[in-house]
Amino acid sequence: MLTNYIKIAWKVLLRHPFYTFITLFGITLTLTVLMVVTSFLDHLFGPHYPEVKRGRSLYIATVIQTDSASTTMSSGPASFDFLTKYAKSLKSAERVAIMSNFSFSNAYANGKRIKLNTKYTDVDFWSVADFEFLEGKPYDETNVRNADHVAVITDALREQYFGNDAAPVVGKTIDIENINFRVIGVVKGSPPTRLYTYSDVYFPYTAPKSNYQEKGMRGRFVAIVVAKSAAERKDVQAEFDSHVARIPKAEYSEDKRFNMLIVKADTYFDHFINMFTRSDKDRVALYGIVGLVLLMIMGLPAVNLVNVNVSRILERASEIGVRKAFGAPSKALLWQFIIENVFITFIGGAFALLLTLVVIHFINSSGWIAYADLTINLPVFAISILVCLVFGLLSGVLPAFRMSRLKIAEALKV
Amino acid sequence: MIKLQNVEKVYRTSSIETLALNNINIDVKKGEFVSIMGPSGCGKSTLLNIIGLLDAPSKGQIEIDGSPVKRYTDKHLAELRNRKLGFIFQSFHLINDLSVIDNVEIPLLYRNSSAKERRELAQEALEKVGLSNRMKHFPKQLSGGQKQRVAIARAIVGKPEIILADEPTGNLDSAMGNEILGILQKLNTDGATIVMVTHDEAMAKKTDRLIRLFDGTQVS
Numbered sequence: 001m002l003t004n005y006i007k008i009a010w011k012v013l014l015r016h017p018f019y020t021f022i023t024l025f026g027i028t029l030t031l032t033v034l035m036v037v038t039s040f041l042d043h044l045f046g047p048h049y050p051e052v053k054r055g056r057s058l059y060i061a062t063v064i065q066t067d068s069a070s071t072t073m074s075s076g077p078a079s080f081d082f083l084t085k086y087a088k089s090l091k092s093a094e095r096v097a098i099m100s101n102f103s104f105s106n107a108y109a110n111g112k113r114i115k116l117n118t119k120y121t122d123v124d125f126w127s128v129a130d131f132e133f134l135e136g137k138p139y140d141e142t143n144v145r146n147a148d149h150v151a152v153i154t155d156a157l158r159e160q161y162f163g164n165d166a167a168p169v170v171g172k173t174i175d176i177e178n179i180n181f182r183v184i185g186v187v188k189g190s191p192p193t194r195l196y197t198y199s200d201v202y203f204p205y206t207a208p209k210s211n212y213q214e215k216g217m218r219g220r221f222v223a224i225v226v227a228k229s230a231a232e233r234k235d236v237q238a239e240f241d242s243h244v245a246r247i248p249k250a251e252y253s254e255d256k257r258f259n260m261l262i263v264k265a266d267t268y269f270d271h272f273i274n275m276f277t278r279s280d281k282d283r284v285a286l287y288g289i290v291g292l293v294l295l296m297i298m299g300l301p302a303v304n305l306v307n308v309n310v311s312r313i314l315e316r317a318s319e320i321g322v323r324k325a326f327g328a329p330s331k332a333l334l335w336q337f338i339i340e341n342v343f344i345t346f347i348g349g350a351f352a353l354l355l356t357l358v359v360i361h362f363i364n365s366s367g368w369i370a371y372a373d374l375t376i377n378l379p380v381f382a383i384s385i386l387v388c389l390v391f392g393l394l395s396g397v398l399p400a401f402r403m404s405r406l407k408i409a410e411a412l413k414v
Numbered sequence: 415m416i417k418l419q420n421v422e423k424v425y426r427t428s429s430i431e432t433l434a435l436n437n438i439n440i441d442v443k444k445g446e447f448v449s450i451m452g453p454s455g456c457g458k459s460t461l462l463n464i465i466g467l468l469d470a471p472s473k474g475q476i477e478i479d480g481s482p483v484k485r486y487t488d489k490h491l492a493e494l495r496n497r498k499l500g501f502i503f504q505s506f507h508l509i510n511d512l513s514v515i516d517n518v519e520i521p522l523l524y525r526n527s528s529a530k531e532r533r534e535l536a537q538e539a540l541e542k543v544g545l546s547n548r549m550k551h552f553p554k555q556l557s558g559g560q561k562q563r564v565a566i567a568r569a570i571v572g573k574p575e576i577i578l579a580d581e582p583t584g585n586l587d588s589a590m591g592n593e594i595l596g597i598l599q600k601l602n603t604d605g606a607t608i609v610m611v612t613h614d615e616a617m618a619k620k621t622d623r624l625i626r627l628f629d630g631t632q633v634s
Contacts, residue, residue, distance in 0.1 A: 001523050004516060011511030322507045325468055326521040326568070327496020329489045409460075409469040412507060 002339065008319075009340035012312065013347075023308055027348025028355060030301040031391065034294075035356040035384045036363075039374045042383075043193060045269050048373055050129040050190050050197050056094075056230045057128070058237060058265040059196065060087050061101075061222040062274070065258040072257055077101045079219030080205065080212035086243040087223040087265075092235045095226045097121065097128035099196060100210060103220070107176045109161045116157065116176065117192075119199035120210040120221075128224050129190075129197045136170035136185030139204045143184070147206040151181040154189035156370070157200045176201065179208055191371040196222055217252045217261065225265055233267065240265040298391050305395035313337060313403045320403055321411030333404040341396025342389060349388035356384075415607050416442040416465055416576065421474035423460055423630075434460045435630045438474070442609060444575070447602040449610045449618040452627035458611040459580055461627065465609060466499055466578045467491050478576075496524050500569030500606075504581035506561040508553040514564050515540065515549040521572040539567040543597055559590035566597055570606070577601060579610040583617060595620060 013020045047054035060083065064075040083098045090096060099121040107114045126138035131152075139150050151174060153161070162169045173180045181203070192198045205212045211220060225240070227233040244263050252261045266274060277283045313320075323333060353376065360374040376384070423435040435457045442448050450458050463469040464476065467483060476483045478498060486494060500521070508517050518536040527535070540546045543563040553561055562582060569577055579598065583591030595617055602608050610621060618624050626634040 003529075004512070004519070004523060007516065008509070008511050015511070318507050319509050321468075322509065323520060324492070325466070325495060325501050326572075327492050327524040329492035329524070331489070332492075332524060407469070409463045412468070412503065 005336050005339045006343055008336075009343045012316070012340070013344065016312075019308065019312065023305065023344065024348050024351065026301050026305060026308075027345055027391070028351040030298060031345075031349050031352035031384070031388060032355045032359065033297060034387045034391075035352055035376070035380070036359050036374075037297075038383045038387065039356065039360050039376060039380050042377065042380045043191070043372070043374045045272065046377075046379065048194070049188075050131045051194055051224075051268075052130050053128065053226050054268050056227045056233060057268065058225040058227065058233055058240075059222065059268055059271040060225065060240070060263060060265050061196070061271055062263070063218050064260075064262040065217060065252050065254065066260045066262065067258055068260055074218065074254075074258070076218050077220050077222050078263070079214050079216050080210075080221045081215050082217050082219070083221055083223045086247070086263075087225060087240065089243065090225060090236055090239050092227070092232065092239045093225045094228045095124050095127055097124040097224045097226075098205065098221050099125050099224070100205070100220050101222055102195065102199070105177050105201075107157075107161060107174060114157070114160050116200045117198065118176070119202050120205040120207060120212065121202055122205055125202070128226050131187040131190075131197075134186045134188055135168055136183070139184055144204040144206050148204065149179060149181045149207060150184040150204065151176070151207075152185040152187055152202040153183055154187055154200050156189050158183075158186050174201070177209070181207075189371050191369050191373065193369060193372075196224060237265050298387075298394060302391060302395040306398050309341065309395065309399040310402065313399050316403075317406060317411040320406050321408050324406075324408045324411070330404040334400050337400030337403055338393065338396045341400065342392035345388050345392030345395070349384065352388075353381075353384065415444040415446070415479065416440065416609070417475075417477040418465065419475045419477075421461075421464060421471045421476065423457070423464060423469070424472040433630055435464070435471070438632050440465075440625060440632070442607060444607055445602070445605060446623060447599070447608045447610070447621045448623045448625060449612050449621040450625045450627060451612060451615070451618045454613070456627040457630040458613075458627055460630075462578055462580050462609065462611045466501060467495055468501075492524070496521055496572060498574050498576055500572065500574040500577045502562070502565050502569050502577065502579040502582045504584040506553070506558075506565045506585075508561055508564055508568075510553050512552075513549065514545065514551050514553070514556070517553065517564055518567045518571050520568060525572070535571050536567070539571040540564075542570065543567045557590075558586050559593060562586060562590075562594050563597065566594070566601075570601060575605075575607055577606050577608045579608065581611055581613065583612070583614065591617065 061077060062075055063078045064073065066073040080098060088096050100119050103118050105116045105118045107116055123139065123141055123144055134155055138152055143150050153174065158169050161174055162172065169183050169186060172183050174183055190198050225236055227236045244261065247261060249259065252258055273283060273286065277286050320333060357376060363374055364372045418438050418440040421435060421438040425432045425434055438461060450461060452458050464471050478494065515536050518539055519532045522532040522535060537546060540549060543566050545560060545563050545567065548556065548560060583594050586594060598608055612618050625632060
């Protein structure tokens with residue numbers, strides 16, 4: 001039965017090459033947009049270099065101090081002290097890394113200013129984030145304890161600062177804001193879209209200007225907590241929540257300005273969403289808007305395809321009449337046309353996949369996002385297939401329903 | 415086998431009401447070969463469509479094998495058409511995008527038969543109409559007579575008890591027409607009940623019984 005449907009769908013495609021071209025062009029373009037968006041979302045939220053453990057990680061990045069009426073609010077990253085006390089002490093976690101939020105510095109090479117992103121981290125940072133070391137190694141506890149002026153730099157900074165003569169730079173010094181740091185390692189850089197691991201240069205948190213000794217709830221640090229497994233993140237969250245719940249009010253009330261402290265250990269996706277939403281209501285609105293945009297992206301071309309499909313199916317009225325006369329129930333015909341449409345959508349999907357590969361290759365090599373690593377991996381591929389299916393159904397159901405309801409005697413007159 | 419009682423068919427548009435069939439009473443016995451005759455526009459095809467459950471009457475009752483069909487749903491009617499009825503149309507209504515054998519298999523697609531079983535039955539039906547050597551051809555590669563033979567194979571592949579033919583020789587020359595009638599007579603001899611619409615007196619005379627229509631009314 002399926003073969004029979006697919007044979008017909010294929011023949012129908014070959015019948016009017018120009019119509020077929022228009023149809024496939026529309027499907028391909030729509031699906032390409034959706035596949036590139038999917039790949040970009042995967043780039044943003046998926047477990048990629050160097051945050052490959054994101055699937056079992058939690059992010060503690062925002063401390064909110066507020067009163068119960070939400071009239072006064074103070075929010076931002078946490079202090080090093082806060083994270084040491086309440087995150088580092090998590091027993092259920094496999095490892096906890098603390099790193100500063102992004103900050104900026106300048107370095108000068110041959111009289112030219114190089115603008116730098118800098119990051120202060122603890123030693124666990126190098127276990128939580130899986131950086132590829134091209135030279136040297138990360139700093140260790142001794143470097144941290146001694147507050148050594150050492151730095152790990154990226155390959156891009158190596159090239160900018162030391163030139164690209166391929167000579168090793170480990171052991172050389174780099175002058176940042178008039179302080180000399182000894183280069184201890186060179187890593188392959190990460191894209192700026194990985195906010196908590198991206199930087200040009202990494203220092204031990206005891207290096208100058210890190211302000212790690214500041215007390216209080218808020219500061220400039222965030223923590224990534226790696227659980228033993230994705231499922232065990234729940235236990236880590238519960239333990240962290242209990243740690244936070246036990247913090248005496250006096251520690252965060254700041255002269256009774258605040259009586260609530262909100263700090264969450266969230267998955268990266270939840271953490272990202274929470275940056276834009278404060279309540280469940282906001283979240284529903286955000287999902288609603290995103291859903292609507294996606295529906296528009298798919299819906300408008302789908303409506304167009306519905307029209308093309310209706311006119312194309314009309315010329316098959318005789319076939320519908322014959323199939324019904326020989327015993328096809330309306331439901332079987334409905335499925336036939338849906339399957340045909342999904343088949344055509346999948347052909348468009350195959351073209352879209354090829355086009356997406358070209359587009360993401362272009363994005364990756366354009367330098368638009370440094371170190372961009374957009375890919376078509378298994379989750380992206382699976383979502384793309386799902387998108388094809390949804391698009392196929394969206395554009396196929398209505399024409400199929402109309403045609404399956406056609407009266408046999410009328411259909412056979414055509 | 416087929417019983418129509420007081421069947422009436424009215425076509426309505428916003429301004430006109432046309433009585434296509436008026437008080438039709440027919441009783442076709444099992445194994446009969448009946449022809450329906452009448453001038454163009456007298457309602458022959460409408461009547462055949464109603465007998466074949468392709469259209470519903472405005473009034474009256476149809477019985478197939480003693481069961482009134484009014485009670486059936488879309489699914490049941492489809493099953494009844496699939497099991498009991500086989501259709502042959504004047505303009506063949508073959509699907510040009512499918513090969514001869516795929517066209518013949520169509521009725522079997524809506525049964526629980528395997529691909530192998532379908533292929534065997536379709537081959538058998540094509541052999542009966544003498545077209546087993548054209549299985550892989552497409553309808554556009556066939557002559558009118560060959561197309562009608564494919565249509566007959568499609569009508570008989572599911573071994574239905576009733577074959578309904580709407581001017582099966584209307585688009586063919588007389589030699590080819592006689593050949594097709596010969597096949598239908600053979601099928602009738604083998605046990606099929608056949609109702610054939612025709613406007614050809616000579617063809618009609620070769621059948622067991624003749625029903626004449628005039629302006630939607632049964633005159634004999």
